[in-house]
Amino acid sequence: MDLGVSSMQFGTAERGFMLSQDGPLDMRMDGGRQPEQITAADVLAHIDEGSLYKVLKFYGEEKNARLLSRALVESRYMFQHLDTTQGLANMVSSLLEGTTRTDKLGRHAHPATKTFQALRILVNNELNELDYAMRLAHYYLRPKGVLVAISFHSLEDTIIKRHLQGVDLDHTPATIGLGLAKHRTALSTYTKDEMERITTKAWKQLTKHVVLPSEEEVASNPRARSAKLRSALCL
Template identity: 40%
Template sequence: PVSIRVLQFSSQAAAAASAAPGSHSPVLADAVAELLVGACQGTRRPGSRILLLDATFGAGGHTRRLLRAASEASTPITVYANDRDPAAYRLAGQLSESLPPGSDSATVVPLLGKFSQLAEHAELTGVEGIDGALFDLGLCSTQLDEARRGFALSADGPLDMRMGGPAEADSPTAADLVNGLEAGDLAALFRAYGEEPMARRLARAVVERRSGPRGPLRTTKQLADCLADAVGSARRKDSLGRSAHPATRVFQALRIAVNNEFIELLSGLQLARQLLKPGAPCLVLSFHSLEDRLVKRVFANRSLDDLCCPAAWADAFKRQRSPQSLHAEPPPPPPQLWQLVRFDSNRGEDYLMAGPAEVAENPRARSARLRVGLKL
């Protein structure tokens, strides 16, 4: 078994201080800075440059906090700022251009692409090991604020949900899925990627609605209203016990499917490991149980058992409970690629969560879990 490194960590929440002005507040920004910048100070030659990958630049909050931490430590830093959203890529370019000219103490290198395309960036070719990587999963608040992106329940917009928007013309939209898949496939999708307990009922409601006189579902409001009518008066709550819209889990499932999020995440972690130096940390911030479960399995070197495909999930579930499986040869253990970090400040748990002060400042932080894997 892999020996678990126990990391001493203590940090006060300061999300607002690291946010881009008037926009998205990064979650656990101080923890990220200490783990990626602070932890490097004792293992590097004085004055040597830190190379970091921010795989999900978003609005740039975490990158800004990393730059600030490096400046406070008088340490040169380069952040490779990646995002599949062209709007985020433009923001990364603006940040890069805003840094003091003629100084190489802090540089930001904007990258545009999916996690699976990290190896294709010429800027990363020839880099002899980076010192840390960050994946902040899920949606950026700025994406939710734009109704035209189709992510939000609170504003009516086209059923798009592509992280890269129209630039990803070869990817299906959420409208393509809800209007094109059969009821059984929709139910499998809602159950696997949204953990929706009423998946069959909601799938039937979608098929009946699109087959009726009003025609296909084209907007977020049309889909949300259809699902709310199907649920009826039943009250819905999220995993934290808060009131939730009946369409919340379905919207999550559609977004994951449209963007192929789990396959992309697995590809990104694999490619990040190739870029990382031995012993360097990879940080992943997740916001729901499915992606957190996947990240933990990867960092704990456990088998994934086809967790990324709804149909495969169903088949694996049946196989696990079949009489033949009781006598099958056990699969070979997965290779030891990562070491999962445990935190003394969280009673030895293998994740960090935001404290009450940060949650009060940034409610989005309530469901976040930060896990760290060290490259072996």
């Protein structure tokens, strides 16, 4: 299971993912087959400040989420329609002027990178799709079948790790769209079915820790710098 995005999609300005070239603020992975799906421009045109703050904070892990969400929503009242990639990128850059960001290789990173990531994840429902894919993987794999998953940011890796560890995402505090926590007191009791579900492992992890790319691999393939590999045996 390779969760990396398609270079072909990211390299086409018309798809709305690029920071370096102007194009419509689309960001739909499959917009051609699902024209009714909302775009990133639709989101920015209708979302409220509180919801946008959560999207930027949790999906983009953006430290300046409060500042950006307020400014992006207020721009609507100044008749500034954010419907192009350069329009959004330039606005975020102006709001974060003086902020220097680098990637894991120490290279310059665009100030709007995390904003674009957050909107892309929201538009394509990526985390819920991954959660569903992990459930399907366990359903369809035969016993002793092997799952290998490569993720590229911490949100994806957390979902994979929780599945492999047997943590039910529907009963854990999540960010957005993965369910609300259900808390129990110390006096709460579990039913027999609940205890069986909790104690029965669905996966046996084949690697004790997450596997990261070597320095040599990153040097030859810089896009591998964020990759995290986990593998497990289906029980």
